[in-house]
Amino acid sequence: MIRNGDAAMQLQLLEYFQCIARLGNFTKAAQELHIAQPALSKQMARLENEIGTELFIRTGRGIKLTEAGNRLLFHSERILADWEMASRSIKDLGLSGRGYVRLAMYPTFVWYMLPQFLPEFVSCNESIDLEIEQGLSEAVLDWVLGHHMEAGIVTASVSHPQLRELPLHIEEFGLLIPSSHPWSCRDLVPLVELHQQPLILSTLNRWYESFILPLFKQLAIQPQVRLVVHQYDVIKELVRANLGVALIPANAYRMWQRTETSIGSELTLVPIDPPLQRQLLWIERHDRTRSDACQLFLDYMTAYLNTER
Template identity: 30%
Template sequence: MDIRQLQFFAEIVRYGSFTKAAERLHVAQPAVSMAMKKLEEELDLILFNRQERRISLTAEGEIFLRHAEKILDEVKSAETEMEELRGLAKGEVRVGIPPMMSAYFFPEIIRDFSNSYPDLHLTVSGEGASKIQKMIIDGELDMGVVAGASFPETLEVRRFLREEVIVCVPRSHPLASRGSLTLHEFARHPLIFYREGYYLRELILDVLRGAGLSPTIRFETNLYTLVKSLVQKGMGISVFLRMVVAEDDDLTAISLDPPLFLDLLIAWKKHGYLSRANRAFADYLLEKGSSAAL
C-alpha cells in the first residue's frame, strides 16, 4: 500500500467515478483501476460496489475511507510543516466566506491583511456556511467563516464577531418608522428569503417555529443582492445582518423584539496542522473582530 493508492481511492470516493477521479488526478483511467485492484488484493477486501452506474463503497470500504482520510491529512500536514521548516512555505490561505459577509465585512479585512502580509497568497471561496463546513472537513478549504451554535466535532471554531439580525424594509414601507417588530408582526408580511444552505434562513425559521409561527415566503434566491433589490421594489420584506443595510439610503433596518444576534466564527479542521499563513489570517481576523465589537 502506498500514498498514491490512497489518493486514488479518496478521489474515486469524492467523485463517485473511476473516470472522473482519473481526470482530476491527470492520469489514465486504466492506471487508476489497476491501482485499486492491487489495493483490494493487498487488503484481501472488496472496497467498491461496481455493479451500480455510480461507484459506491462497501461496508469495508467505508471503514477503510476513514483511515485513508486520516493518513492523507497527516501526510499533507507533514509536508506543509516540513516546507515551513525549510523556509519553502508557499504562504497560501484558502478561506471560505459566505457571500453576504464577503461584501460587507471582509473587503477591508482582506485589503489590510494583504498589506500587512504581502508575501501571503489569499484565495477566497464564496459559499453558504453549511457548504463551507463540508469543504473544510473534505480538505478543499483551510478555514472558513461559519455561523451557529453547534458544529461537527471535527471542526475547531473561534468567534470573531456578533452581529444583529434585522428586518429590512423599503424607506416608504408602513413599518419603516418602527423601532422594533415582534415575531408575530414580522410573520404577517410576505418574505423575500434565502434558499436552503444559508444559515440565516435556518436561524429565522427555527426562531419562528419556536414561537409557533410560519412565514409566507413569496420568493427564494441564493443571491442576497437580488433579495435587497426585491425588498427595495416593495415585493416583500427580508432579514439581513445590520452591516448589510447600515449605509443603504433606500432601506430601513428594524430590530426584532426581542433582538436577535448571530455569532460569526472562523473554523478549521480540528487536530489538523494549521500553517503559519493560516494562523496569521485567523489571528488577524480575531483581532479585527474584537476591535469592531468595541
C-alpha cells in the same frame, strides 16, 4: 498496510484509488486522470496486493468498494490531507518564504464581511496565499472534518467532538425598508408590527426555519411572505421596488453603504425588538495544529471584528 515502495508513488496510488471510488468506474477515472485504463487497473492491482485484500467489487455498471475499500477510502482522505497540510506547514516555517491558508466560510461572511478587511490583510501579508471556499454550515463542517480546509466559519454551534469552536462575532439583523416607508424615521420597530406586513425572506439557510419562524409563532405574528429568494442582494432590489420589507444582516447593509452612494436615500435599516442575532464561530479540528499563516489571518480578522461590535 503498505510496506514498501516509493512514498510519492504510494500517495499517487491513493489519489488514483480515491478517484475510482468517487466515480465508481475505472474508465471514467482513467479519463479524468489522463492515464490508460489498463495501466490504472494494474496500479490498483498493485495496491490490493500490497494491502493484502480486495478493494473493489466489479459490477455490471462499474465498481463498488468492499468493506476494506471503504475503510481505506476513509483513511486515504486523512493521509492525503495530512500530506498537503504538512507541505503547507513547512512553507510556513520559512523554507519557501510563503504561507498558505485554506478556509471555508458562510456565504454572507464572504460577501459582506470579508471584503471589508481582506484587501488590507493581503497588502500587509504578501507572503501568505489564501484559498477561500464558501458554503452553508453543513458543507463547511464536512470540509473541515474531511481535512479539505484548515478551518471554517459557521453561523451556529456544530457541537462536534472532533472540532474546536471559537466565538468570532455576533451578527445583528435589522429590518430593511424603503426610505419612503412610514417606519423609516423610527428608532425601533417591534417585531409584532410585522403582522400582516409584506415580508421578503431568504432561503440562504435553515436559520429562518429554526429561529425566526418559531419566534414569529411565539409572538403570534403572521407576516405576508410574498417572496422567498436566495441572495440578499436580490432582496435589496425587491425592497427598493417597494415589494415588501426584509430582515437582513446589518453587515450586508454596511457593505452596501460602502459600495452604493445612493443606498442611504433609498433604503433604511431599522433596529428591531426583540433583537435578532446569531453567533458566528470559527471551527477547526482538535488534532490540527494551526499554521502560522492561519494564526496571522485569525488574529487580523478577530481584531477587525472587535472594532465592529
